[in-house]
Amino acid sequence: MCQLSTRLENLPPDWSIIGGRALTARILTCEVDPKSDPLGQKAKLVIACGPLAGTAAPSCGRLSIGAKSPLTLGIKESNTGGSVAHSLDRLGIRVIIVVENGGHSSVKIIDKTSFAAAAKSLTDLIKADSEIREKQRYGTSSLVSLLSHLGSMPVRNYSGGKLEDVENLSGEAIEKLNKQRGGRMNSCMHGCPVHCSIVFKNKKGKQITSGLEYETIAMMGSNLGIVDPDIVARFDYLCDNIGVDSIEIGSALGIAAEHGKMQMGDAKSVERLLTEIEKATDFGSILGNGVVETGNALGARHIPAYRGQALPAHDPRVTKGTRVSYLTSPMGADHTAGLSYEEPAGEKKLLLQSLQSQLLSAIWDAMGYCLLAVPNNKTSLLNLMCKLLNARYGLDLSLDDLLSVGKEVLKGELAFNRDSGFHSTKESGSDFFAPEETETQNTVSAEETSKLWDDLDAFQLEL
Numbered sequence: 491m492c493q494l495s496t497r498l499e500n501l502p503p504d505w506s507i508i509g510g511r512a513l514t515a516r517i518l519t520c521e522v523d524p525k526s527d528p529l530g531q532k533a534k535l536v537i538a539c540g541p542l543a544g545t546a547a548p549s550c551g552r553l554s555i556g557a558k559s560p561l562t563l564g565i566k567e568s569n570t571g572g573s574v575a576h577s578l579d580r581l582g583i584r585v586i587i588v589v590e591n592g593g594h595s596s597v598k599i600i601d602k603t604s605f606a607a608a609a610k611s612l613t614d615l616i617k618a619d620s621e622i623r624e625k626q627r628y629g630t631s632s633l634v635s636l637l638s639h640l641g642s643m644p645v646r647n648y649s650g651g652k653l654e655d656v657e658n659l660s661g662e663a664i665e666k667l668n669k670q671r672g673g674r675m676n677s678c679m680h681g682c683p684v685h686c687s688i689v690f691k692n693k694k695g696k697q698i699t700s701g702l703e704y705e706t707i708a709m710m711g712s713n714l715g716i717v718d719p720d721i722v723a724r725f726d727y728l729c730d731n732i733g734v735d736s737i738e739i740g741s742a743l744g745i746a747a748e749h750g751k752m753q754m755g756d757a758k759s760v761e762r763l764l765t766e767i768e769k770a771t772d773f774g775s776i777l778g779n780g781v782v783e784t785g786n787a788l789g790a791r792h793i794p795a796y797r798g799q800a801l802p803a804h805d806p807r808v809t810k811g812t813r814v815s816y817l818t819s820p821m822g823a824d825h826t827a828g829l830s831y832e833e834p835a836g837e838k839k840l841l842l843q844s845l846q847s848q849l850l851s852a853i854w855d856a857m858g859y860c861l862l863a864v865p866n867n868k869t870s871l872l873n874l875m876c877k878l879l880n881a882r883y884g885l886d887l888s889l890d891d892l893l894s895v896g897k898e899v900l901k902g903e904l905a906f907n908r909d910s911g912f913h914s915t916k917e918s919g920s921d922f923f924a925p926e927e928t929e930t931q932n933t934v935s936a937e938e939t940s941k942l943w944d945d946l947d948a949f950q951l952e953l
Contacts, residue, residue: 514556540858544579709740
């Protein structure tokens with residue numbers, strides 16, 4: 491970056507189907523010292539598209555961004571929609587690596603007929619799924635009613651209990667309000683048939699935000715005692731403009747409210763603290779650095795975080811599946827890395843369920859495929875992924891090959907974290923996972939999760 495120079499290199503031949511999270515993990519584990527400073531001169535920022543991003547394959551245009559995290563000290567990947575992944579692939583670029591020093595063309599598809607048939611079949615599979623059709627109508631705000639009923643949606647800094655008028659934040663309520671104002675559902679990336687991104691407008695018909703997601707609704711809404719969707723949408727807009735994550739900041743603000751730095755349920759005090767973050771005041775800088783620094787500075791007894799990262803609006807004290815995934819994932823407490831609300835009977839089955847969820851998430855991320863477009867029929871989705879990759883690259887991949895890609899992602903990330911300091915990250919004086927006096931309390935010990943990854947090499951999907 492300092493030299494403002496670039497150079498192009500060819501991917502190794504055996505990396506043709508490696509993209510997204512698989513590619514960010516491969517490069518970070520090969521080229522970055524796990525013990526290095528995540529913000530130092532040896533740090534690398536890896537931006538990768540999936541192996542089908544520039545094609546007509548539906549919902550395959552996610553863009554992965556990977557690095558060593560300054561919050562968790564472990565390996566970290568996040569992905570987003572938009573058109574960048576599609577454009578990169580059509581330019582013949584799979585990955586961009588940013589270091590300290592350091593017009594579109596058509597994509598090549600070997601068997602165009604087979605590719606078009608598989609892409610159409612995948613589109614049909616997505617459109618036929620009932621849960622995806624609900625996302626087409628409500629976006630991820632469709633989760634509000636269910637998760638608030640379960641007690642998993644955070645309320646007033648994860649204090650539990652019911653929040654009056656929380657139904658104002660539900661998918662049904664937001665859809666009705668937004669339609670009256672001329673809002674709409676939009677696709678966040680090229681070629682996605684789901685269109686689950688909420689373009690939210692205010693009372694005057696002016697667009698406020700184009701990505702009002704469940705996690706923002708929960709963390710900047712119910713977690714702060716706020717149930718007005720107009721206010722939450724404005725908070726989303728402000729977080730975007732300041733450049734902060736609504737999950738991390740919503741969690742930090744919840745701690746601030748509990749310790750008298752703002753009034754719970756008061757929108758003006760939230761805006762005041764967001765302004766402090768933007769102006770980098772002393773306390774604003776603490777808030778901007780996230781919930782762990784905020785909680786430690788204020789002496790919080792319980793900090794809703796794990797490995798330095800805020801919990802993402804799904805309370806791990808409510809379901810064992812959520813808890814196991816948070817405790818074992820190389821991504822830490824991450825709702826996109828294998829979150830599971832399924833509760834199979836028996837400890838062994840529970841661990842295997844989490845392992846399967848995390849493995850599937852690694853595969854979707856490696857392909858640049860959107861989690862919100864995953865149908866219930868995952869076997870058909872995996873088979874169609876194989877057909878798409880085979881048609882584009884002239885390969886003969888099977889489900890076992892895709893499974894191997896996911897396993898290699900996880901093994902690489904786990905290996906990186908063993909040497910990175912990830913396991914030493916601790917929220918001072920806090921054990922949020924300790925038993926609480928909540929009606930839906932359901933715990934699982936850390937000892938029960940310690941052997942989850944022992945089964946990774948031999949694991950086979952049960953779909």
